[in-house]
Amino acid sequence: MTAETKKLRELITEARFVLFDFDGPICRLFAGHTAERVAKDQVRWLEERGLSGLLTDEERAEPDPQAVLRAVDRRHPAGDLVIELERRLTLQELRAVESAYPTAHVDPLIRTWHAVGARLAVATNNSPLAAARYLTKRDLAECFAPHIYGRTQDLSLLKPHPHCLNRALSALGAEPSETLMIGDAATDFRAAESAGVRFMGYARNERKEEVLRKAGAEVVVESFEPILEMLRGRRR
Structure with a gap:
């Protein structure tokens, strides 16, 4: 087991609360509407x-x-x-x-994480209305509801400001040390750092991974499949 795989397993097994960024980790929002x-x-x-x-x-x-x-x-x-x-x-x-396209393996990942008892929330710079509509369309809303926190008209509170993460932590009654943020941008990593929560990067290509690594992310995955398998193993 590599050091990063060990760290990944640690992040997954210790996360009681999971905050997902929306556009990227959950779907490609502008897949057909650039x-x-x-x-x-x-x-x-x-x-x-x-x-x-x-x-x-x-x-x-x-x-x-x-x-x-x-x-x-x-x-x-x-x-x-x-x-x-x-x-x-x-x-x-x-x-x-x-026309948004779901990120590979993320739908069953969300359902499985929810099923094993983790509390989930969305923390995004996108409109919370768009995130809620997408999750409803994919029959995933019940895994998150009502914890969808996104852009407000006060744009100074967009990530890397930790505002939406802090709102999620407060509403969930979550301890930062038991919380994992999953994001695909340097702003996600910096927001997680500011909120005191752990971070796992998702990178669908090498450019995204390089940006996350440069920002300081220690654990970056290119697929959610190994995480899904870890969770299914816990469920069994």
Whole structure:
């Protein structure tokens, strides 16, 4: 058994509470409704109102709609413009749910973890409405409900701020030392560090793994299948 496999088994067996990031670990939200197109729509919406000057050239080319939203919020924090952009992004995420693609092995992983007694929550920078709609569509909502914590109109509280993790910990009555966060971004790792919870990275490709390792993640998996097998072994 390698040191990382041993650490992974330790994380799994000691986790009484599990917090999942949404887009990435649970599904590819923009699998059929690309995030880049949504980001371009946001930029176009700003340009049509004569507000393209709010963004740098680099930000206008940004393929991540969350990054565009954050950029505008840095110039006009908590203003009506940001509130409208956030509302438009929420609508796009709700549409994207219809073509979102589940991450391999995660549906049975969630059900099995729930069945062995772990308490689960979602802690995401996406809209909690989109996460709830997706989980309902996949018949997974009962494994989490009502613990779905996501983006609010106060964008300063997005991860890496630990706000959504702390909300989950408080609502679950969870001890950070007994809690595992599963995420696919450096912001997930930093939020977990700030909240004092353990972290496991999920990386669907080498680029994602490199980002997580560079951030400081010690345990990164490319598939949930070995974790599912560990949990099924516990259940037996």
